[in-house]
Amino acid sequence: MPVKMDAEFLRTTFSNIHQALYSWIFRDLYDQGLQVDLELLQLASMYETDSDITDETRATSSTQYANQITLHIDYQVSSFGYVDPKGYTIITSVSDETIMNTIKEYYTNHFINGVAIWLDQIYDSGFRAFTLNLSCRTLLSTELIKKDVERQLYDIAYHIKRNYFADIVFYFHLTMSSSIFEGGGGGTRSDSGITGTKIPEDGFNSGGYNPLNPESGRPCRNEEKGKANPLVVMDLMPPNRNNIGGARFGYTRVNKYGEKKFHQGIDLMAEPNTPVYALFSGTIVGPYVTEQPNKIERNYPSGYTGDRNGAGNRFGVRSTINGKTITVYYWHLSADQPVAMRNGKPLKVGDYVYGGTVIGYTGVTGNANSEFPHLHLGIMDETGKWINPELYLNATVNDKTGEISTPCDSYQIY
Ligand SMILES: [Zn+2]
Structure with missing residues (x-):
């Protein structure tokens, strides 16, 4: 029998969770030898x-x-x-x-x-x-x-x-x-004293002032090799615990008939609403979908008639890296705030973004499983073919554990 999700039900549930947390904190502190009073x-x-x-x-x-x-x-x-x-x-x-x-x-x-x-x-x-x-x-x-x-x-x-x-x-x-210089001219202030720089052609040449400081690279970037990372802390997201390989690119998955299934990108573990950094500088392109709600029990909420693509909320950024045009797609973005704001409005198709700046937030929209929230990162070449994003990732993947190490591991936050 389905549970009725009315306000009273939610109130009781939250109050139960709250109490459970309190008693857990008590116990935990007591175990550490601390007497705690209410x-x-x-x-x-x-x-x-x-x-x-x-x-x-x-x-x-x-x-x-x-x-x-x-x-x-x-x-x-x-x-x-x-x-x-x-x-x-x-x-x-x-x-x-x-x-x-x-x-x-x-x-x-x-x-x-x-x-x-x-x-x-x-x-x-x-x-x-x-x-x-x-x-x-x-x-x-x-x-x-x-x-x-x-x-x-x-x-x-x-x-x-x-x-x-x-x-x-x-x-x-x-x-x-904000004293960040956004580039492209007009209206923004710069704390490096540079104003109105030209939009660079190379995806890496951020021009003007890069708030992320390209040398220290947050998230970890390597301009020479044409590689970068979309998240500060990364691990591959296995589709299930027995199949770490399925988070990687290519025919890494099987369908229910046992046939090989193509995965168009890589999945990186990320709690919902984790900032997504543009891999490279470039122009925002479609498909640009930001209205998808979170699913409830694998279904769209009743009355929702919009885009139902399994990629969820998503957009791409088109860049030129080492003379090649590629488009980096970010899928399953947040239902609350999929796209980062600029001047009070969400970034939109045609906007130019700098590599290493926050362009959106992760989520579980589309066919992402809320038990395993992740960012799906896909890269398409100029002929429309999906290519392996690991080629552009400033990281190496451990084949066995799926763990990713980056040259900037010292930036790991936990
Ligand atoms: Zn994926």
């Missing part, structure tokens, strides 16, 4: 935020994306006592310096959705308030930054409570702006 775990509801993006931001940044983040934090801190093993009550205090250092340490090496965030400067702006200037080398959505900063401050408050026995409440204020 109060500690309710810290999340105690800390309040003022996280509105300012009007100033709206005025200075026409996009919803930012790579310059100013985080102004005010905080209130109250210490409390604990009883030491000899039975004395100890009242502790935590200095402002300790709090600032904790935050500084936190942002020395931090990632939001696989993108490194680093601390440029920290200003002490007075009593229990300071300002952080953060940067990242790619355009992250301001929503993503906002959400993550909230989570980070919760982590920091938790850390301070655990180590210094002090309650801390953060009030924060984010200002975000």
